[in-house]
Amino acid sequence: MAIAWEILDKVRKLKQQEAFVSPTKDKKANINIVLAYPSPYHIGMSSLGYQTIYRLFNLMDDVVCERTFLPENTDLYRSKKTKLFTFESEREVQNFQIVAFSVSYETELLGMIENLELSNIPILSSERNQKYHPLVVAGGPITFSNPLPMGPFVEVVLLGEAEDLIHTMIEFYKEIPDREELLKKLSTQYGFYVPSIHGNYLPPIAKADHALLPAYSAIITPNTELSNMFLIEPERGCSRGCTFCVMRRSTNNGMRLFTPELVLSKVPEFVKKIGLVGAAVSDHPKIVAILEELVLNHKKQIGISSLRADRLTPRFVEMLALGGYKTLTVASDGPSERIREFMEKKIKEKHLIRSAELAKEYNMKTLKLYQMIGIPGETDEDIDEMIDFSLRISKIMKTAIGISPFVAKKNTPLDKSPFEGIKSIDNKLKKINKALGRYVDVRTTSAKWTWIEYQLAQGDYESGFSALKAYRLGGNFSAWKEAFESTGKVINHLQKQPELV
Ligand code: SF4
Numbered sequence: 479m480a481i482a483w484e485i486l487d488k489v490r491k492l493k494q495q496e497a498f499v500s501p502t503k504d505k506k507a508n509i510n511i512v513l514a515y516p517s518p519y520h521i522g523m524s525s526l527g528y529q530t531i532y533r534l535f536n537l538m539d540d541v542v543c544e545r546t547f548l549p550e551n552t553d554l555y556r557s558k559k560t561k562l563f564t565f566e567s568e569r570e571v572q573n574f575q576i577v578a579f580s581v582s583y584e585t586e587l588l589g590m591i592e593n594l595e596l597s598n599i600p601i602l603s604s605e606r607n608q609k610y611h612p613l614v615v616a617g618g619p620i621t622f623s624n625p626l627p628m629g630p631f632v633e634v635v636l637l638g639e640a641e642d643l644i645h646t647m648i649e650f651y652k653e654i655p656d657r658e659e660l661l662k663k664l665s666t667q668y669g670f671y672v673p674s675i676h677g678n679y680l681p682p683i684a685k686a687d688h689a690l691l692p693a694y695s696a697i698i699t700p701n702t703e704l705s706n707m708f709l710i711e712p713e714r715g716c717s718r719g720c721t722f723c724v725m726r727r728s729t730n731n732g733m734r735l736f737t738p739e740l741v742l743s744k745v746p747e748f749v750k751k752i753g754l755v756g757a758a759v760s761d762h763p764k765i766v767a768i769l770e771e772l773v774l775n776h777k778k779q780i781g782i783s784s785l786r787a788d789r790l791t792p793r794f795v796e797m798l799a800l801g802g803y804k805t806l807t808v809a810s811d812g813p814s815e816r817i818r819e820f821m822e823k824k825i826k827e828k829h830l831i832r833s834a835e836l837a838k839e840y841n842m843k844t845l846k847l848y849q850m851i852g853i854p855g856e857t858d859e860d861i862d863e864m865i866d867f868s869l870r871i872s873k874i875m876k877t878a879i880g881i882s883p884f885v886a887k888k889n890t891p892l893d894k895s896p897f898e899g900i901k902s903i904d905n906k907l908k909k910i911n912k913a914l915g916r917y918v919d920v921r922t923t924s925a926k927w928t929w930i931e932y933q934l935a936q937g938d939y940e941s942g943f944s945a946l947k948a949y950r951l952g953g954n955f956s957a958w959k960e961a962f963e964s965t966g967k968v969i970n971h972l973q974k975q976p977e978l979v
Contacts, residue, residue, distance in 0.1 A: 481568065482558035485549075492519060493565055497698045499533075499708065499746055507542040509648065511535055511576040512564055512612075516589025519547040524703040526693050526711065526755045527618055528580040531640060533696035535578075541648060546571050546597075548589040555596050562597040571597040574612050576651070579632070581618040584934035585927070587628055587945045588953050590616070594631065601946065603633050603674065608657040615647070621671075622683060623724045623887040629673030629939040630946070633657070634664055638683025639714075639730065641690040643669045678938045683889075685730040692736045693755075694744050707781060708749040712741045712768055716758040719822045720811070721891040722850070722884065725757035729889065733758060738768045745776070751802075753781040760789040769797035784809075787829035790836055799840035805878075806837040807846040813864035817853050821892075827867060834875040844919075845875045851906055852883040852898035861906055865913045878919035881910065883928040885935050886971075894971045897932040900925045926955045933962055936969045 513532050515522030522528050522545075535543035544564035549555055555562065562571045571577060577599065579590050594601045599611055606614070616628055617636035625635045636643040646667055654660040665672035669684025694710040716725045717732040727733075745752055752772055759765060759782050772778040780801035787808040795806065810830055812818035818825055830847065837845045849864065871877055883903045886895040903925035914920050934941060944958075944965045951957035962968045 480560070481563060482554070482560045485554060485558060485560050486568070489563075489565055489568075492699070492701055495700055497748070499694075499696055499698060499749075505536060505542045507538075507540050509538075509541045509576070509651065510574045511541060511543045511578055512546050512571050512574045513543050514571070514577055514579045514590075514593050515545070515547045516579060516581055516586040516593055517548050518550045520702045522547045522580070523697065523699055523701070524709075525580060525582060525618075526695070526709045526753075527582075527640075529695045529697065529709065530693035531578070531580060531617070531644060533694075534641060534644060534690070536696075538645070538648060540652070544569075544574075546593070548593055549596070552592060552596060562593060572599050572612065577612045577614045579614070579616040579618070579628075581616055581620045581625075581628065583620065584624075584627075584931045586620070587631075587934060587942070588949050590628065590631060591946060591949045602630055604630070606633075613651075613657065613660075617643070622729060623889050624680075624935055624937070625671060626673075626678060626680065626939050627934050627937045627941040627945055629671075629677075630942040632673065633661060635671040635673070636684070637669050637671050637681060639686035640669075640684070641686035641693075643684050646670075673939060680888075683730070688734060691734065692741065692744070698749055704753050704781065705751075706749070707751040707753040708746060709753040709755050710741055710744055711756045712736055712738075712754050712759055712765065713756045713762045715756075717761065718758065718824070721821050722811070722853070722887070723757075724887050724889055726890065733761065735762060735764075738764050738771060741768060742771055742776075745772070745778070749778075751779045751781065753783065755783045757784060758786070759784050760786045760794075765789075766791070766794050766797060769794070769801065773797050773801040787825050787833045790829075790833055792836060792839070795836040795840050795842075799842060804842055805844040805846050806833060806842050807848070808833050809848040811848065811850050812853060812860075813849060813851055813856065814860035815863070817856055817860050820855065821853065830867075830871060831874065834871050834877070838875045843876065844878050845871070846878045846880065847871075849879055849881045850884045851881060851910075852903050854884075854892065854895045856898075861909065865910060868914050868918050872914075872917050876919075877917075878921065879914070880921045880923075881907065882923040883925055885928055885932045887935050894936070896971050897929060900929055903928070930955070930958045933958075933967070933969055936971065937967065940965070941967050 535541050544566040546564050600606045614632045615634045616632045617640040621637045650663050661672050664670040665675040692711045695708050700706050714734045717727050719726050785808050811823045812821050834845045886892050907922050944961045944967045948958040948961035
């Protein structure tokens, strides 16, 4: 195989800067798996799920798992006729027995398609055959809500928490050599979606055995969004009931906690930065004790993936500040108290104001608020309330606001809610920018891209063919629009708007 030197050189430089936490390097075994990420390296290596599955596969005696990512510069691979290869042994992806994708977001479907194409593996599972092509499977956060549109491209989807499922899959893979028979068997097992058999029916998602948890990093690298950070989950899931959220308490019976002792026992001495990752980390009853131990006793810097404004106390924020926090990030989610009540978010203005005061008291530089707009039943008054509140809070503390349009997800009470519409969202964003632009750093997610996300979040198996068409048309917004329209797959659920009080 010929790999162009400039491509190989870049991959080798990334590898040279990696530090392995688990003893997985240079392993040899009978079953060779590629763990593929449908976005570039710096995003994939920040995924705790990706890192965990890589570690667990490599802990299996008869499995070796290697990594590949969507290249930053896919055109270079094409022009240099270089096929996608793995980081570890630099072998072509197409020569492995199993290619396993970890997918986080709806729009990463294009990355998955491109990964397959660059690997010289037929994109559609119906065009693959056991003699020449690997078994293509997928898992990841997207499977908690809607993996149906990836159906045409994979043989199997592992639904929900995959820690146990990967063991089941490998056991059957060893026992049943015929692929069709294997798929039949897997389709009867808990947590497996086999698109060629299940079609548009999605079986329930899986819950991992507590003994296989917590999830934590296998490799530390400076070349990620979370540079040089060791990731670990002090909890999994959430006990709350926000009606827009896939990780709400109805998912796998809510929150599972790990003791501070267990969490600390996994943290390697040589790592300086620790990322505590989970849906509701600040709800952990011992979170302050964990931070005190990491920051005061082990002198670690820290990051936390989810802070609830109503959980912050002076000691909590003090530990964050001592652990290197410069920006305090909390989610408001709804633009007004009325909408937050409707979505069961239960965050009040007083909690957000208190967060700003604490951020100021502990000398942070910025308060960052996450907001959603376009929620069912939202009116101009709700947007006005958000603008007024943002101006008030920015007088306490330098404020940045990240605004995303709402997308209804499957497996939530707000599933099938309509998308507000690109024009209407754009008008709201313009109004917000005009009113806040001089006082608050406003970052917005494009209404057009959110419309695509909505089509895939609410889509079905056939929506995958629209995605393939969008890919072939160039993957920009017009391509997606034409693809969905020409295949008759545009979705906009026109259900009755809920009555808000
Ligand atoms: S939004 Fe946060 S608090 Fe609400 S259910 Fe989801 S994870 Fe829990």
